Structure formats: C-alpha cells, structure tokens
Amino acid sequence: MEGVTMVHGPKGFMCILHVMRFKWDEDGKPKAGIGSTDAEALRAWPGMLYDNSRDYIMWGFAASEKWLPKDVTQLRGARIQQLVTEKTASWHPDYRRIFSLGDPDSSFPLVIRTSEPIDPWKPSSVTLIGDAIHTMTPGRGVGANTALRDARLLTRKLAAASRGELSLLDAVGGYESTMTSYAWDAVIKSRAQMDGHSVMHKGDLLGTLARTGMRTAMRTMNHLPPVKRKMVLAESSFRGAGREDED
Ligand SMILES: Cc1cc2nc3c(=O)[nH]c(=O)nc-3n(C[C@H](O)[C@H](O)[C@H](O)COP(=O)(O)OP(=O)(O)OC[C@H]3O[C@@H](n4cnc5c(N)ncnc54)[C@H](O)[C@@H]3O)c2cc1C
Incomplete structure (x- = not known):
C-alpha cells in the first residue's frame, strides 16, 4: 500500500499498482491532521468534490500480444477486468480482488507503441x-x-535567443541536437525493457529462467540499501535530474 509495486508473473505478464493517498476523505472533507489551508480551500468552493483527488489504486496489466485475444483492443469495461482475472488465475487472490473491485468504466485497453530514432533534420x-x-x-x-526535460532545455535556448546571445535557428538547432541525443537513447532503452518479443515473454524454460534471474536481481537490490540508492540515482539521472548544465 506504499507507492508503486511491480509484479512480474509467468509468460512476462506484468502488473503495476500505484497507490495514491490524498488529503481528503471519501466525502471530500480534509482528513484529520492536515493544515488549515486545504480546509479553507474546501470552504471557499462548496460542492467541490475533488473527484480525482481521493485515495485510489490504479493498476495496469501488460502482456505480449501473443498471449492476448485478437480482439483485445475492442474490449471495454467489465470484459477487460474479466480478461485480466482470467490471465492471472494463478496469482494471489488479493491482487485478483483488486482487479475486480475497480469501476468497470475506468478500465480500457492500450496498445504500447514506440517511435524510432530518425536522422538529424x-x-x-x-x-x-x-x-x-x-x-x-x-x-x-x-x-x-x-x-519535461525538453521543455526546460528549449525554454533556456529560447530565452538565450531573446537575450540576443544566439540566433533563433541556432537556439532551435541546439535544442534539437541535445534533445535527440538523450531522447533516442531513452526510446531505444525503453523499447528494450518492454519488448513483447523478448525472452521475458516466452512461456518456455528459457523465459522462466530469464524471469527468475530478473526477480532475484531485483529482490537482492531491494535488500541492499547502498545498491538500491545507487540504482535510484542512476534512474534519476536517466530521467534528466541534475542535468542543469545541459544547455
Ligand atoms: C501506460 C503508460 C505509462 C506511463 N508511465 C510513465 C511514467 O511512469 N513516467 C513517465 O515519465 N512517463 C510515463 N508515460 C509516458 C507519458 O505518459 C508521456 O510521455 C507523456 O504524457 C507525454 O506528454 P506530452 O505532453 O508530450 O504528450 P501527451 O500527454 O500525449 O499530450 C498531448 C495532448 O495533446 C492533445 N491533442 C492531440 N491532438 C490534438 C489536437 N489536434 N488539438 C488539441 N489537442 C490535441 C492530446 O489530447 C493530449 O492531451 C507512460 C505512458 C503510458 C502509456
């Protein structure tokens, strides 16, 4: 019930659970122990329900298309929840209960796609x-x-152009060459990590071995705080944190 949880199941079936906790209770009233500011906000806008700010669990289930029905993108609502419940028949009943407890109208199919790096323009x-x-x-x-990293970089380049430090085209060109250097890297690595054709999605012994290796590595890291911290720092860096000197 804390933050994000990833489940890596057989055949590469993956589930992500996000637990979101806000400051308001299910009637839209501030929970006990929070400052007066939110209470004042609620008083100022009577009837405001903060519908999208109540505690909730968001879940996503992902699988290679080869394990899903051909018409999966046509499915909606309760049928989606039913499909996920069927596909996770061997999973712990508590997880499967979360799938069935959701509002059926909030479930939808999503095809995961990727762009591909292109030549400079x-x-x-x-x-x-x-x-x-x-x-x-x-x-x-x-x-x-x-x-967001793009937005920060482009803003800085345009601000420099407006100060007369470089031409507009140099600002745009500078943004594009830096942006493509980190973005294509992210595109390629993101694809490698979620590729339905990879060994992780195989139903045979090789797939089982690959998933066991990955789970063992993640569990080990989870129990070794220095390694975990190192991994978090590496992830943050990949997300663009600390790249103040990018421009
Ligand atoms: C399942 C999933 C999980 C993800 N998880 C993460 C994560 O954990 N971390 C992370 O960093 N990223 C994550 N992402 C990626 C992230 O959602 C996107 O990279 C991000 O939303 C891109 O933002 P954007 O503003 O470029 O585009 P979008 O968010 O797609 O915004 C574009 C907007 O333009 C609107 N629009 C389109 N055409 C028109 C038009 N003609 N006129 C007016 N408006 C139009 C669209 O409706 C949309 O609101 C995830 C994506 C998916 C699908």
Whole structure:
C-alpha cells in the first residue's frame, strides 16, 4: 500500500499498482491532521468534490500480444477486468480482488507503441517536444520526464535567443541536437525493457529462467540499501535530474 509495486508473473505478464493517498476523505472533507489551508480551500468552493483527488489504486496489466485475444483492443469495461482475472488465475487472490473491485468504466485497453530514432533534420521555426517527437514505451517510465526535460532545455535556448546571445535557428538547432541525443537513447532503452518479443515473454524454460534471474536481481537490490540508492540515482539521472548544465 506504499507507492508503486511491480509484479512480474509467468509468460512476462506484468502488473503495476500505484497507490495514491490524498488529503481528503471519501466525502471530500480534509482528513484529520492536515493544515488549515486545504480546509479553507474546501470552504471557499462548496460542492467541490475533488473527484480525482481521493485515495485510489490504479493498476495496469501488460502482456505480449501473443498471449492476448485478437480482439483485445475492442474490449471495454467489465470484459477487460474479466480478461485480466482470467490471465492471472494463478496469482494471489488479493491482487485478483483488486482487479475486480475497480469501476468497470475506468478500465480500457492500450496498445504500447514506440517511435524510432530518425536522422538529424534542418532546424526551422517549428520544433517538437515530448511524445510528438519521441513516443516511447513505458518500459523505463521516462516519457513524461523526457518531455519535461525538453521543455526546460528549449525554454533556456529560447530565452538565450531573446537575450540576443544566439540566433533563433541556432537556439532551435541546439535544442534539437541535445534533445535527440538523450531522447533516442531513452526510446531505444525503453523499447528494450518492454519488448513483447523478448525472452521475458516466452512461456518456455528459457523465459522462466530469464524471469527468475530478473526477480532475484531485483529482490537482492531491494535488500541492499547502498545498491538500491545507487540504482535510484542512476534512474534519476536517466530521467534528466541534475542535468542543469545541459544547455
Ligand atoms: C501506460 C503508460 C505509462 C506511463 N508511465 C510513465 C511514467 O511512469 N513516467 C513517465 O515519465 N512517463 C510515463 N508515460 C509516458 C507519458 O505518459 C508521456 O510521455 C507523456 O504524457 C507525454 O506528454 P506530452 O505532453 O508530450 O504528450 P501527451 O500527454 O500525449 O499530450 C498531448 C495532448 O495533446 C492533445 N491533442 C492531440 N491532438 C490534438 C489536437 N489536434 N488539438 C488539441 N489537442 C490535441 C492530446 O489530447 C493530449 O492531451 C507512460 C505512458 C503510458 C502509456
């Protein structure tokens, strides 16, 4: 019930659970022990229900398409929940209960796609940031982080251009060459981590061995605080943290 949990099951079936806890109770009233500011906000807007800010659990189930019905993208609501319950028949009943407790209207199918690196292009007065240029699989959880990194970098370049330190085209070109250097890296690594054709998604002995190795490595890291910290730092760096000197 704390933060994010990843489940790596047989055949590469994966589940992610996010537990979100907010300051309001299920009636939209501030929970005990929080400061007056939120209470004042609620008083100022009577009837405001903070519908999207109540405690909730968000779950996602992912599998290679070869293990899913051909019409999976046509399925909606309760049928999706039923499919996930069927696919996780051997999982712990508590997890499976979470799947069935959700509001069926909140379940939907999503095809995971990726962009591919492209050759450099001539800068112009039009440029792109975020998924518009580098859609990636959620394998490394860095798509939005990379979009924000783009925004920061482009803002700095445009600000420098407005101060007369470089031309507009040099600002855009500088942004694009730096952006593509980290974005294509993220696209390629995100794809490798969520590739439905990889050994992780095999149903044979090789797949079982690969998943056992990965689980053992993750469990070991979880029990070794210095290694865990190192991994967190490496992940943060990959997400663009501490890259103040990028421009
Ligand atoms: C399952 C999943 C899990 C993810 N997990 C993570 C994670 O843990 N960490 C992370 O960093 N990233 C994650 N991502 C990636 C992240 O969601 C995206 O990289 C991020 O949302 C991209 O932001 P964006 O603003 O570039 O594009 P978008 O969020 O797609 O925003 C584009 C907006 O433009 C709107 N739009 C489109 N066409 C038009 C039009 N013609 N007129 C007006 N509006 C239009 C769209 O409706 C949309 O609101 C995940 C993605 C998925 C699918």
